[in-house]
Amino acid sequence: MNLRAAGAIYTFEMARTGRTIWQSIVSPALSTSLYFVVFGAAIGSRITEIEGVAYGAFIVPGLIMLTLLTQSTMNASFGIYFPRFTGTIYEILSAPVSAFEIALGYVGAAATKSIVLGLIILATSFLFVPLQIAHPFWMLVFLVLTSVTFSLLGFIIGIWADGFEKLQIIPLLIITPLTFLGGTFYSINVLPPVWQTITLFNPVVYLVSGFRWSFFEISDVSPAISIGMTLLFLSLCLAAVWWIFKTGYKLKN
Amino acid sequence: MQRVADYMPQSMQPIISISNLSKTYASGFRALKGINLDIRRGEIFALLGPNGAGKTTLIGIVCGILKASQGSVTVDGHEIVKDYRAARSLIGLVPQELTTDAFETVWATVTFSRGLFGKPRNPAHIEKVLKELSLWDKKDNRLMTLSGGMKRRVLIAKALSHEPQILFLDEPTAGVDVELRKDMWQVVRDLRSSGVTIILTTHYIEEAEDMADRVGVISKGEIILVENKAELMRKLGKKQLILHLQKKLDALPASLAAHNLSLAAGGSELVFTYDTKAERTGVTAMLSALSSADIGFRDLATTQSSLEDIFVGLVSERS
Numbered sequence A: 001m002n003l004r005a006a007g008a009i010y011t012f013e014m015a016r017t018g019r020t021i022w023q024s025i026v027s028p029a030l031s032t033s034l035y036f037v038v039f040g041a042a043i044g045s046r047i048t049e050i051e052g053v054a055y056g057a058f059i060v061p062g063l064i065m066l067t068l069l070t071q072s073t074m075n076a077s078f079g080i081y082f083p084r085f086t087g088t089i090y091e092i093l094s095a096p097v098s099a100f101e102i103a104l105g106y107v108g109a110a111a112t113k114s115i116v117l118g119l120i121i122l123a124t125s126f127l128f129v130p131l132q133i134a135h136p137f138w139m140l141v142f143l144v145l146t147s148v149t150f151s152l153l154g155f156i157i158g159i160w161a162d163g164f165e166k167l168q169i170i171p172l173l174i175i176t177p178l179t180f181l182g183g184t185f186y187s188i189n190v191l192p193p194v195w196q197t198i199t200l201f202n203p204v205v206y207l208v209s210g211f212r213w214s215f216f217e218i219s220d221v222s223p224a225i226s227i228g229m230t231l232l233f234l235s236l237c238l239a240a241v242w243w244i245f246k247t248g249y250k251l252k253n
Numbered sequence B: 001m002q003r004v005a006d007y008m009p010q011s012m013q014p015i016i017s018i019s020n021l022s023k024t025y026a027s028g029f030r031a032l033k034g035i036n037l038d039i040r041r042g043e044i045f046a047l048l049g050p051n052g053a054g055k056t057t058l059i060g061i062v063c064g065i066l067k068a069s070q071g072s073v074t075v076d077g078h079e080i081v082k083d084y085r086a087a088r089s090l091i092g093l094v095p096q097e098l099t100t101d102a103f104e105t106v107w108a109t110v111t112f113s114r115g116l117f118g119k120p121r122n123p124a125h126i127e128k129v130l131k132e133l134s135l136w137d138k139k140d141n142r143l144m145t146l147s148g149g150m151k152r153r154v155l156i157a158k159a160l161s162h163e164p165q166i167l168f169l170d171e172p173t174a175g176v177d178v179e180l181r182k183d184m185w186q187v188v189r190d191l192r193s194s195g196v197t198i199i200l201t202t203h204y205i206e207e208a209e210d211m212a213d214r215v216g217v218i219s220k221g222e223i224i225l226v227e228n229k230a231e232l233m234r235k236l237g238k239k240q241l242i243l244h245l246q247k248k249l250d251a252l253p254a255s256l257a258a259h260n261l262s263l264a265a266g267g268s269e270l271v272f273t274y275d276t277k278a279e280r281t282g283v284t285a286m287l288s289a290l291s292s293a294d295i296g297f298r299d300l301a302t303t304q305s306s307l308e309d310i311f312v313g314l315v316s317e318r319s
């Protein structure tokens, strides 16, 4: 296995993050802080606690997920799309690297970035709300799995897209709505029964629910199902990446 | 000149073997039509052909950037699809398009290439490559701050960073100034003497004439000729004898019509074209015909056609 190649891609991508530190780390952290101010302090002061958790604290896992999902997808899709766009992909295609190593480099870097970002937001939220984490280990498991899964999804989008518009469209039109409707700011138990059932088709529900459980031990669906669904989604993305490289889809003419 | 590689039995086998290779693009355009070509170990092979002939397509397939529609390629015995790792790790590619990451530094991008090809870090080697290509003082510059010719050299440095056994140069000298072009060819010569096989394309035919051991001509997706350069020059090279006349001629006298003569320079020169490899060149007969016609000359010169003339002749013959 050419681990050096994966390492080279990883280092390259991380260096890119370093150059765009404002855009990739500082600005998401800042906008999350704004959510805290608006939802946590302004609106949250009027909402009594949800299932025994203060509203400000209740939204923390959801907010981290919101950022994680959008940032993982955007970073990873941009990471692979850009060399396709500029043409520098030629070098990667001509190198003795396997699909797995290429994905490892790009997805690994995007996931790392998201994990760091998630931890920064978590640290920031301690400044705004009283917070405890019931299961730190499972919290990290959800954080890592989600970052990896959505970085894989981003990677797929970056290969599928043939313009900057397509690159934006999935995060904008699918991921953000699904996240907002996935119980980020509320428990799905507050919804009418019909909507509760519909919501269960939203994969983000399982991520947010499981992640929230690791903080407060309250959840919309059982944590085991959450983990199961996350792993399922991860496998689907892995299978898609494998297929893309097997067929050379959109990478080679 | 004999090289070490020449003594090894392995050198009898071609380092790249292309057989029956075809490429049809998604648009339906057939860019390559059943190419058969062997590249010999350690040679400099110049692939010549007009715009759109299929040179870049051919290189793209061998290097793994494009998929072949048909046929197969082996690199040092490794099939390029099945055994891509072994095949590709031997190859360095300098693409025709200037594609570089704008924000990276020269040093970072060249180091990246080495890592990508799975080689352990070796700053000394990268320093050597950058110095040879006169890029050392630019090593900390971002690529977007470089000129076109400098970027071209960065692409060469990237290809050399992982010490390839085979180097593809797709128009390496486009946009590079005369001085640096000389340096660049010196680098190529040094590589060749260290045993690296080089395949290059260029539209500057004189460069191919200078550098190549063998020449291949591709036109409309077909290889129309592969020949030892010296042999090619000898075979297809026409020689001309130019006679500077003492008195201007308005027209060629009828008695000279049988000879392959033409008037040039407003009638003050006669040009005799002949085939060097023919049994009888006809020089003697022509000269005696001249003296019977009482045409005297002050001076004479001979010229031999260049590879460029040969190339132009070949390609236009086909179209």
Ligand SMILES: Nc1ncnc2c1ncn2[C@@H]1O[C@H](COP(=O)(O)OP(=O)(O)OP(=O)(O)O)[C@@H](O)[C@H]1O
Pocket: A253, B025, B026, B027, B029, B031, B049, B050, B051, B052, B053, B054, B055, B056, B057, B058, B096
């Ligand atoms: N992606 C593509 N889709 C369709 N046709 C293509 C594609 N790429 C190249 N071609 C066509 O294939 C032919 C060969 O192109 P190629 O780039 O190999 O030529 P070339 O010999 O390298 O020319 P040049 O000297 O201009 O670099 C051209 O007619 C070109 O238009």
Ligand SMILES: [Mg+2]
Pocket: B055, B056, B057, B096, B170
């Ligand atoms: Mg070309």
